[in-house]
Amino acid sequence: MRISTNFILIDDSSFDLFIYEKLLIKCGIASTVRKYFSAKDAHRWLRENGPTLPETVILLDLQMPDMNGFEFIEAYHLLDDSIKSKVDIFMLSSTIDSRDIERVKSNPYILDLLSKPLDIEILHDKLVALKLKD
Amino acid sequence: MNDSKIRLLYIDDEEHNLHSFKASFRKQYDIFTTVSVAEAQELLENHVFHVVLADQRMPVMTGVQFFEKIRDKHPEVIRILITGHTDISAAIDAINKGEVFRFIDKPWDYKYVENAITHAYEIYKTREDLKQRNLELEKANEELDKFVYSASHDLRAPLMSILGIVNLALIEEDLSSQNEYLELIRQSVKKLDTFVINIIDYYKNARGVPIIGKINFDELVTDVLATIQYLPERERVEFITNIEQDGPFYSDAMKLRIIFNNLINNAIKFQDQKKTNQTVKLEVKCEADGARIKIEDNGIGISDEDRVNIFKMFYRAGAIKSGSGIGLYIVQEAINKLEGRIETKSTVGEGSVFEVFIPCITNAKD
Secondary structure (H helix, E strand, C coil): CCCCEEEEEECCCHHHHHHHHHHHHHCCCEEEEEEECCHHHHHHHHHHHHHHCCCEEEEECCCCCCCCHHHHHHHHHCCCHHHHCCEEEEEEECCCCHHHHHHHHHCCCEEEEEECCCCHHHHHHHHHHHHHHC | CHHHCCEEEEECCCHHHHHHHHHHHCCCCEEEEECCHHHHHHHHHHCCCCEEEEECCCCCCCHHHHHHHHHCCCCCCEEEEEECHHHHHHHHHHHHCCCCCEEEECCCCHHHHHHHHHHHHHHHHHHHHHHHHHHHHHHHHHHHHHHHHHHHHHHHHHHHHHHHHHHHHHCCCCHHHHHHHHHHHHHHHHHHHHHHHHHHHHHHHHHCCCCEEECCHHHHHHHHHHHHCCCCCHHHCEEEEEEEECCCCEEEHHHHHHHHHHHHHHHHHCCCCCCCCCEEEEEEEECCCEEEEEEEECCCCCCHHHHCCCCCCCCCCCCCCCCCCCHHHHHHHHHHHCCCEEEEEEECCCEEEEEEEEECCCCCCC
16 A cells, blocks of 8 residues: 655755655655645644645644744644544654653654654555554 | 951840840951840841851740741851750750751850851851852753753754755656755755854853953954855845944953854844845944944844843744854853843834943953
């Protein structure tokens, strides 16, 4: 089984947005990619476009100015369940801080912490496992 | 003068004891006396005492009871009990319970009392120093903690970006796009290098010995501008400088360079790309008492919420164009070390003004 789904990238680094969009498309894992510089903008878009949202995977950076990854999750928590049911969130970060890792593990909305640089095969395996569970 | 004297509070119901004590020691110590427990408590409330002496036999409460009463509220003051011979068992008990530091046997001997007070003050001083040291350590630890956390991000993030680009370049069949990837790698390396340079600046500033010398603001500004002339944003910005310096000015050139470098870099980096008349104005007025530096831009401006936070370590304002959040923190540290001050005014969409005052270091020689 080869997965192809919709992605939302949230990262304050324009490099990383560029790299991961290219990588996701090149590897055929993404049918569409939306990129957000700011977690606030991404949250607003989700809120406004929730009803028509297709199945979506969010790759969320942790350390961002203004609204960081965890703050995004807090705001996401308040979104309608009909939106949340269509979204799977992975955190994508270069962090090696054990407190961050603990926090990610204990958060019910974050499926896993993927370390940068993103390994597409690891992500793909996790998405397959997710599909099989459904 | 009084500040350097040991300050004592002596409580005794027999007033002649207080008088004779005062007569013997008033030259040496700053002495407060009272016969009332209530007044003693009030005095403790309103003054800083190093040592408190109390007579054990008083009508309202014993000296030990008095100490118990004040101990929680004033733990730092060192307690000495004055007792007659018959109260010795009570005194020993009090010492063992930690209520008193020493006891003085009545009738007291001048040398013995002096010695007790000297030791008591040493203990007081040591504890205060320790407390101060602990506070400083806590602050240093907190900063270190924050530093390690943020540095792991700011050092690793560009490296991981580079690895990501390399991975992407390796699966790219179209060889003509390799240059595009190389350009991204170059930018990422530059970002990392800027961060490393900032960290080195910070440590030079925080730990290094200040080197005070004659400052020529014209030269200093020219030097700083030379380092930024290759910034991609620099081209579009009109730069107006106005430097007035008549007399000699003494300060630490390293720290001034850090201040100018960061403020000018920010003024250029946070320009409003929609504006066609991007301008940075730099003014230096150097007078006898100090230098007034003003850096004004018509860039994107700073929101009120950000303005109170921008000098904090690793605070990054806004989602666009932000660096590591260490630049203005270093500026603030450098200004503090030079005993200067900085003020920020800004309107979102219109621009920002940073005004810095740096006092001239007057006892400097060439």
